[in-house]
Amino acid sequence: MMAADMRILSKRDDIGAFRRAVQDWLAEVVPPDAIQQMIDADEGEGVEIQKAWMAERNKVGLGTPHWPREYGGADLSMEHQIVLAEEFARTGAPVVPAFMISHNHLPGTLLSWGTDEQKARHLPGIPAGDIWCQGFSEPGAGSDLASLRTRAEKNGDKYIINGQKIWSSMAMYAKYCILLARTDPDAPKHAGISFFLMDMSTPGVEVRPIRQISGRSEFAELFLTDVEIPAENLVGPENGGWKVAQSTLASERGVISFEYIERARYAVEGFFKQAIENDAAWLKDDQLRREFIDQLVELQANRRLLRQLLLTDAYESAAGTMLPSYIKLHGAIFRQQYSSLLTRLEGLEGQRLAMGFEEVYFPAMFTYVSSFSWTIAGGSNEIMRNIISERGLGMPRG
Amino acid sequence: MSDEDDLLAMSESIGKVLAGSADREHLHAHLDGKISLDAELWAQAAELGWLAIGLPEEAAGGLGFGARGLDVLHRRLGTRVAPGPFAASLSAAQALADAGVDAGNWLDRLAAGEAKLAVPALMTGAPLAEATWLFGDVDSDAALAPLGSGEWGLVPLEDASAIALWDRTRCLFTANLDGSVPLATFDGAGIAEALTRQLCLALAADSIGGARAILEITIDYMKEREQFGKPIASFQALKHRVADHMTEIVSGEEFLSLAVASEASGDPDAGIWARLAKARCTESYLRIAQDCLQLHGGVGFTWEFDVHMYLNRARLSELLVAANTQLKDEAAAGLAESFRAGREPLELA
Numbered sequence: 020m021m022a023a024d025m026r027i028l029s030k031r032d033d034i035g036a037f038r039r040a041v042q043d044w045l046a047e048v049v050p051p052d053a054i055q056q057m058i059d060a061d062e063g064e065g066v067e068i069q070k071a072w073m074a075e076r077n078k079v080g081l082g083t084p085h086w087p088r089e090y091g092g093a094d095l096s097m098e099h100q101i102v103l104a105e106e107f108a109r110t111g112a113p114v115v116p117a118f119m120i121s122h123n124h125l126p127g128t129l130l131s132w133g134t135d136e137q138k139a140r141h142l143p144g145i146p147a148g149d150i151w152c153q154g155f156s157e158p159g160a161g162s163d164l165a166s167l168r169t170r171a172e173k174n175g176d177k178y179i180i181n182g183q184k185i186w187s188s189m190a191m192y193a194k195y196c197i198l199l200a201r202t203d204p205d206a207p208k209h210a211g212i213s214f215f216l217m218d219m220s221t222p223g224v225e226v227r228p229i230r231q232i233s234g235r236s237e238f239a240e241l242f243l244t245d246v247e248i249p250a251e252n253l254v255g256p257e258n259g260g261w262k263v264a265q266s267t268l269a270s271e272r273g274v275i276s277f278e279y280i281e282r283a284r285y286a287v288e289g290f291f292k293q294a295i296e297n298d299a300a301w302l303k304d305d306q307l308r309r310e311f312i313d314q315l316v317e318l319q320a321n322r323r324l325l326r327q328l329l330l331t332d333a334y335e336s337a338a339g340t341m342l343p344s345y346i347k348l349h350g351a352i353f354r355q356q357y358s359s360l361l362t363r364l365e366g367l368e369g370q371r372l373a374m375g376f377e378e379v380y381f382p383a384m385f386t387y388v389s390s391f392s393w394t395i396a397g398g399s400n401e402i403m404r405n406i407i408s409e410r411g412l413g414m415p416r417g
Numbered sequence: 418m419s420d421e422d423d424l425l426a427m428s429e430s431i432g433k434v435l436a437g438s439a440d441r442e443h444l445h446a447h448l449d450g451k452i453s454l455d456a457e458l459w460a461q462a463a464e465l466g467w468l469a470i471g472l473p474e475e476a477a478g479g480l481g482f483g484a485r486g487l488d489v490l491h492r493r494l495g496t497r498v499a500p501g502p503f504a505a506s507l508s509a510a511q512a513l514a515d516a517g518v519d520a521g522n523w524l525d526r527l528a529a530g531e532a533k534l535a536v537p538a539l540m541t542g543a544p545l546a547e548a549t550w551l552f553g554d555v556d557s558d559a560a561l562a563p564l565g566s567g568e569w570g571l572v573p574l575e576d577a578s579a580i581a582l583w584d585r586t587r588c589l590f591t592a593n594l595d596g597s598v599p600l601a602t603f604d605g606a607g608i609a610e611a612l613t614r615q616l617c618l619a620l621a622a623d624s625i626g627g628a629r630a631i632l633e634i635t636i637d638y639m640k641e642r643e644q645f646g647k648p649i650a651s652f653q654a655l656k657h658r659v660a661d662h663m664t665e666i667v668s669g670e671e672f673l674s675l676a677v678a679s680e681a682s683g684d685p686d687a688g689i690w691a692r693l694a695k696a697r698c699t700e701s702y703l704r705i706a707q708d709c710l711q712l713h714g715g716v717g718f719t720w721e722f723d724v725h726m727y728l729n730r731a732r733l734s735e736l737l738v739a740a741n742t743q744l745k746d747e748a749a750a751g752l753a754e755s756f757r758a759g760r761e762p763l764e765l766a
Contacts, residue, residue, distance in 0.1 A: 284763055287763075288763055291752070291756070292756050295753045295756060295757070302749075305742070305746070308745075308746070308749055309742060309745045309746070309749075311749075312693065312745045312748055312749050313697075313745070315693075315752075316672055316693050316696075316697050317668065319672060319675055319690075319763065319765070320668040320669070320671050320672035320675070321668065322765060323671045323672070323674070323675050323765055324667070324668060324671045326765060327671065342667075345663070345664050345667045345668070348660070348661075348664050349664050349667070349668045352664075401657065403660070404656065404657040404660035404661065405653070405656070405657075405660075407660040407663060407664065408656035408657065408659055408660040409656070411660075411663070412636055412659065412660070412663065413636075413640070414636065414639065414640065414650040414651065414656050414659065415640070415647075415648055415650055415651040416651060417647070417651045417652060417653050417656075
């Protein structure tokens with residue numbers, strides 16, 4: 020890798036100077052219409068913007084700032100990552116959901132479970148732009164993930180995969196996939212699953228984009244027919260994949276959620292300021308104005324919960340283990356209620372068909388329909404309520 | 418030890434003391450008129466220095482913990498639906514200290530528990546009158562209240578007469594003001610705002626503490642109570658409601674902490690967050706206490722069980738200071754003003 024420009028990382032010992040260096044750099048590289056560019060882009064263009072932005076970040080050593088140095092990261096502390104998230108949000112720098120799995124789930128898995136060879140083969144490709152997708156959910160295994168049925172049969176030094184995966188984000192752009200498949204159909208459902216690294220160009224892998232509620236496609240279905248995966252691509256022990264997957268799912272410790280809610284702050288604030296400037300009609304409507312204020316309260320509560328989670332490392336402490344579940348449920352409900360209110364504030368004008376990019380960018384209807392991804396994906400609201408009441412509050416299973 | 422450690426230790430010690438002195442047997446005895454738990458708790462609080470927790474050390478012989486100290490105390494008192502004029506008198510004392518007025522030796526007496534102040538139950542700004550409903554102890558030494566033409570004062574109260582309330586843990590009253598001469602007068606601009614903020618934060622803390630307490634009581638009951646051969650805590654339809662309530666409490670606690678941090682740091686926008694914390698936390702308290710009664714089933718409707726104490730306290734808190742709709746409107750105006758002034762009110766305190 021080319022040696023990075025050290026103008027930001029050289030300031031790491033002084034957090035104030037670090038922040039100013041980040042601000043100066045962002046002022047230079049993020050165009051004023053960055054958010055509009057994302058809104059105007061179609062899906063493919065959106066991915067290109069994200070790749071270009073990652074290349075820009077790499078120039079100053081901020082491609083994977085949270086990774087250990089030996090794998091090309093900057094080994095930045097949580098405090099530094101918070102600064103980056105805040106400043107990215109403030110300037111409207113592109114979000115990089117296409118790299119969600121590459122930046123978090125893959126290293127989260129490989130650093131705990133991967134062989135040296137697996138790490139050496141796959142981690143250096145990430146800063147260079149490799150996109151990974153996740154093959155976990157199935158048509159018959161959503162909230163009950165462990166009931167997955169995709170089969171992996173050992174045949175000499177390879178596994179033969181047959182089955183179907185769904186809700187695989189960005190799979191049409193992905194080079195690799197982290198895959199869960201059943202290696203022992205006779206074992207109890209959690210005990211017969213294995214974790215694999217799959218090359219998406221392998222014969223038998225078919226990707227069909229799923230057209231979503233917005234009309235766009237970010238997810239895909241994967242049809243896997245006699246796909247051969249070399250045995251060396253097994254991660255962790257055979258039939259030990261459920262435990263490996265727990266590391267995968269725990270790998271994103273809230274920084275992305277924090278960055279997203281910080282972006283929501285600027286979106287909400289910008290909307291409010293503009294309404295004040297334009298003397299918007301809804302500001303004079305007692306009910307609508309009060310509902311907006313109610314949502315502002317929830318925004319502030321969620322932002323502060325996330326910041327506390329990151330700063331106090333509550334995630335690690337016994338008392339704090341439920342906090343991510345509370346934040347997830349609260350954040351999902353906030354996004355849905357806020358965006359629904361937004362469509363009412365915009366009135367008929369907001370019903371003009373217009374796309375956006377990710378839920379933090381307007382227009383309102385796009386934000387509203389996208390809010391269902393927060394209430395369903397990553398543990399639906401109902402699953403979060405089960406986790407909170409059973410694991411958190413000790414209420415017995417029915 | 419840091420301030421944070423001190424506060425945590427103080428919170429634990431207050432909780433431990435109240436667990437003994439304000440347990441449910443004492444509460445029920447108070448409700449039934451057998452004991453005066455309000456007076457007992459007040460004397461205990463004075464002895465243990467709780468009444469000095471928020472006041473400045475130099476000026477008032479206080480412990481100097483400011484808004485954060487009061488927050489700790491009121492959350493604990495709310496947890497136990499503790500009877501007594503704490504919210505009113507401590508808020509009045511803190512407002513006098515914050516406004517920086519010359520209050521003679523009142524602050525020292527308040528910190529030591531030698532005096533109690535009442536406040537208007539509604540912060541309308543209307544001058545104190547015979548018909549004004551006051552919030553605090555019926556035997557308060559004085560009311561901190563508006564006198565008209567922009568002035569506030571400490572007004573002695575004669576022949577105070579308590580109003581029988583649904584919330585038997587609190588006291589509202591009216592007083593005879595014939596010939597009463599203010600013991601002290603102040604320029605009211607700063608006082609009114611400081612008192613509004615203090616009362617909002619106190620009621621918010623009391624409410625979020627109470628909401629968590631009644632929900633925990635309800636969860637324990639649901640684990641014991643069996644129907645159709647199973648504990649009702651295992652029914653998903655009920656569990657999910659409880660999970661939503663706890664999520665509302667956790668987020669409400671964090672929002673209140675934001676408002677308290679804002680007040681403690683002298684943020685010019687602290688009044689916005691204090692008002693919204695009162696609205697959010699009292700509304701959550703009421704919603705949750707109401708559903709806790711429902712989750713208890715028939716016994717929730719009885720005097721013997723505790724839910725009614727929480728529900729009645731929640732309802733009164735929701736109505737005190739000002740209607741929550743008005744507080745939200747004031748907050749909206751405050752935010753607009755802050756943006757216009759070029760501030761960033763949404764920066765997290």
